[in-house]
Amino acid sequence: MIDLKIAVDAMGGDNAPQSVVAGVEHARDEFKDIDFLLFGVENEIRKFLKDETRITIIHTDEMIVMNDEPVKAIRRKKNSSMVLAAKAVKNQEADAVFSCGNTGALLAAGLLIVGRIKGISRPGLLSTLPVIGGNNNEAFNLLDSGANAENKAEHLYQYAILGKYYAQNVRKIENPRIGLLNNGTEAHKGSKVTQETYKLLSNDPDINFVGNVESSSILNNVADVVVADGFTGNAVLKAIEGTASSIMHLMKDMFLNSGVKGKIGALLLKSSLMELKEKMNQSQYGGAVLLGVKAPVVKAHGSSDGLAVYYTLKQIHTMIDEEMIPDFVDYFSQHHVSAKIEK
Template sequence: MKIAVDAMGGDHAPQEIIKGVEQARDLYPDIEFDLYGTQEQVAPLIENHERLQLIATTETIEMGEEPVKAIRTKKDSSIVRAATAVKNGDADAFFSAGNTGAVLAAGLFIVGRIKGIDRPGLTSVLPVANPTTSQQNFVYLDTGANAESKEKNLVQFAYLGKFYAQKVLKVKEPRIALLNNGAEEDKGDRMHKAVWQLLHDDPALKFVGNVEATELLVGKADVVVTDGWSGNAALKATEGTAKMMLSLIKHGILNGGLRAKLGYLLLKPVFSQIGEVMGTSNYGGAVLLGLKAPVVKTHGSSKADAVKNTISQIHEMLTTKVIDETVTHFGVVDQPKDVDNSSQNG
């Protein structure tokens, strides 16, 4: 299998991207890598060319650029060239830590949607921070690919998340939940009420009802479905709260005197365990599910460990053929019809 890598995308590119790719290459003897990037910046950083090829590009899409315009005008950029390699069958998956909008645009306009998928969903694997359950993580989508969604989009997200949980997370019968502003079935706006009913009435889905943002990480479901706007807002609020709590703890230790520092030393193993559970680098990147091939975007701040773990995620996707199953399903299933959604945008 071959992965096309945008070597120029990310805050620490190309150094950390290449370092992470080489670590993953040493772990997986069945993967080859094509690195797309500027010759003079990338070539000196490659320590071992085994199963790793540099394909020189002359343009880079920066983090602040307008995504669609950049995709259309910078044809020799690392993002466009890597996505095009997947489209042409020269690579099996596309990986980047670069401009999120540009990666999404390249996935949509170059790699292309699966027939039957109206809108792909940006999909993350998040940790379950609940010591009373053995569940370690869950699938969460859409985390921001679509600012506006229709009912049928969220039903499709449920199926996309179900296949991903079954194939990649090895959950036999995934529990599906809907992110909403209350646990009761009559909560939410008109669209969320309609989605609740559609998911509830679908015998192929193990729907367990609504889940509130306050309980997002407690393990109530294996797949949490949401529209992109709400999903992105809830995810950022959760990440921001976690960072603030860690900052407050660190400040308290540093300014709490000798007793606080001694307490930290005694609890250091506990803090390390929490860091393992909540560390974003441990869970790979966000997958744009609903495309014809894996397109995976990791954090712009990712370093080598995060890159390596994201490639492990791609390896699992390719090995389990989760995209193939998605193509098969949406090629034969009757898609749910839109219910009246005249009051909704999009």
């Protein structure tokens, strides 16, 4: 019996629909309780579809591309694969929406179509990133990683609550450590917003606040959830991704251009280098989640291959199976969470 349904924008991303179909079939074969709704150009999807079991194709030849202006695209391209996938969630025909496409457009679809949870001022984008070392924790969550360029202290406070809930219910961390991204660890450091946020988090006994954390240390397992405004969070996210990619390319070039000794060294270190590459592979942790909307809205990287799509669908399965969003809606409606900033 099928219990869960995921609406998939099959045309989003650099490698769509091939990588999307490959990831969907991988997830379909592993999780017997999921039915997939694939929105996109039917004949393009069928080129790569091997087995239609528990997969339904909803044809549309309209799509949102990467250079489309997000809000305008959502409003004007009403028959695009992304918009139709989001509407399927709004109409309760699916439990979650997934896309590798235009990030801004998906965020707009989440807000304008799926809808914001009552009590959440500004939904934030949560990304999962690797840590170097650590005790049983292989990653940390960064929130907001790009949904909002500017934030107030109340928004950052709510991000801490959203991040805590995700870490507890999806990553199964009993009492996640919450850190505030800042330009120093001292309580008085940072802008007015971060100083106000520091006070709010410090005064909440339900939050395991570990204080300010610097960008130079967040990969060292200093916190399970790192809270930031969207502009700073996105800059940090891209800096980490770019540095990891550059280091791997630098090491490859170094070994290849170091003659026989370099090639021998690369051969001897091959297994260790592969472990490092896998450790720094962000896709294994799933996609970025728009937290604060009424259903899971999840974005994978535009260059995702089939395996990365599978990991993200696995992540969505966990979110739905754990009933994270309904539980969180109940939590917010019961507690009326809001921040009171001391003037």
